[in-house]
Amino acid sequence: MHTAxxxxxxxxxxxxxxxxxxxxxKGQATLTIYGSAACILLDEPDRTSLDMDVAGPYSSVDESDxxxxxxSVGLPVNPSDDYSGNHIEWIGPLRLCLQAPKAGEDITLWxxxxxxxxTGSIAGLIASKLVRYDEIDQGDIRYLLSQxxxxxxxxxxxxxxxxxxxxxxxxxxxxxxxxxxDMQMWGTC
Numbered sequence: 001m002h003t004a005x006x007x008x009x010x011x012x013x014x015x016x017x018x019x020x021x022x023x024x025x026k027g028q029a030t031l032t033i034y035g036s037a038a039c040i041l042l043d044e045p046d047r048t049s050l051d052m053d054v055a056g057p058y059s060s061v062d063e064s065d066x067x068x069x070x071x072s073v074g075l076p077v078n079p080s081d082d083y084s085g086n087h088i089e090w091i092g093p094l095r096l097c098l099q100a101p102k103a104g105e106d107i108t109l110w111x112x113x114x115x116x117x118x119t120g121s122i123a124g125l126i127a128s129k130l131v132r133y134d135e136i137d138q139g140d141i142r143y144l145l146s147q148x149x150x151x152x153x154x155x156x157x158x159x160x161x162x163x164x165x166x167x168x169x170x171x172x173x174x175x176x177x178x179x180x181x182d183m184q185m186w187g188t189c
Contacts, residue, residue, distance in 0.1 A: 008048035020073030022112030029061035
C-alpha cells in the first residue's frame with residue numbers, strides 16, 4: 001500500500017498559480033485572502049499550505065470566471081471533501097472569520113494584469129487566527145508580530161470587528177486572553 005504524498009504550496013508555487021489565474025481570468029478581480037496563503041505572501045519562512053482562503057463577501061470577482069480560471073490552472077474552488085490537492089477555499093459569510101475591511105487598511109500582496117490579491121490589516125489577520133489558535137496559528141501570529149509592532153489593543157479591537165459568530169465566541173475570547181499572556185512571554189506586548 002502506497003501513501004500519496006501531497007505537495008503543499010510554497011510562495012513560488014502560490015505565485016505560479018496566481019500568475020496562471022491572472023492570465024486565465026476574463027475580467028478584473030480582487031480577492032481578499034487570509035489564513036496561511038496571506039502569511040506565505042507576507043514572506044513567512046517555510047510556510048506552506050494546500051489552500052488559499054478567499055473571503056468571498058470582501059472580494060470582487062465574477063465567481064464563474066474565477067472557477068473557470070482556477071480549473072484551468074489546476075486550482076479548483078471548493079473541491080469535494082476527499083480532494084487532497086492544492087485548491088481555493090471560497091469562504092462565504094457563515095464561515096468567514098475575518099473582520100470587514102476598513103478603508104486604507106488593506107495590504108496588496110500580489111498584483112497582476114487582471115488579478116489583485118489583498119488582505120486586511122495585520123491585526124485583523126491575527127484576530128482571525130484566534131478562532132483555532134493552534135500551534136501553527138501561534139507560529140503565524142509570532143511571525144506577523146515580528147514584522148512590526150501591533151499593540152494588543154489593536155488586536156482586541158480587530159476581534160470585536162469579527163463577524164458576530166466569532167467575536168462573541170467564548171473560545172475566541174479565551175484565546176484572546178491567552179494571546180495577551182503569550183505576547184508578554186514573547187516580549188511583543
